[in-house]
Amino acid sequence: MSSVAPRPEPDTEIPRGGLTIGEAAAACGLSVDTLRYYEREGLTASPADRAPSGQRRYFARDLGWLAGIIMLRGTGMPIRDIREFTELCRREGNEAERLAVLEQHREHVLEQLAETRGHLAAIERKINFYRKGIRPS
Numbered sequence: 001m002s003s004v005a006p007r008p009e010p011d012t013e014i015p016r017g018g019l020t021i022g023e024a025a026a027a028c029g030l031s032v033d034t035l036r037y038y039e040r041e042g043l044t045a046s047p048a049d050r051a052p053s054g055q056r057r058y059f060a061r062d063l064g065w066l067a068g069i070i071m072l073r074g075t076g077m078p079i080r081d082i083r084e085f086t087e088l089c090r091r092e093g094n095e096a097e098r099l100a101v102l103e104q105h106r107e108h109v110l111e112q113l114a115e116t117r118g119h120l121a122a123i124e125r126k127i128n129f130y131r132k133g134i135r136p137s
Contacts, residue, residue, distance in 0.1 A: 017051060017057060018051075018058050018059050019057065019059075019063075021036070021056045023058070024058035024062065024063060027063060030066070041079055041083060042086060043086050044062070044065060048062065072105070076112060081101065081105065084101060088101065
């Protein structure tokens, strides 16, 4: 399991007609089901473009937006807050509200980080305890 959040590959070549849902999901490190779920939940900036066949098509702007969603989910932002942020981003003139959502989330992430650092320190103490107790054979 990777500790790095999935994000679109910088070298993902996007054909003129865009990427299929499977290609876009793979480029972002998501499953097709997850990408469809994000769309159903209103988390994408706009509905995916459609090919003449009706098949969804994704472009660089879509992959960039998805990378942001992945980052927010990876840092623990609830779907409802991502939906709120997405809805704000669909309209102009509410940058202060967008900033407030992100600042509130930053506080949550900083709290999580402090807690995780505390847990890591406890693990380090345990490791040191056991290292001292193990005698070389």
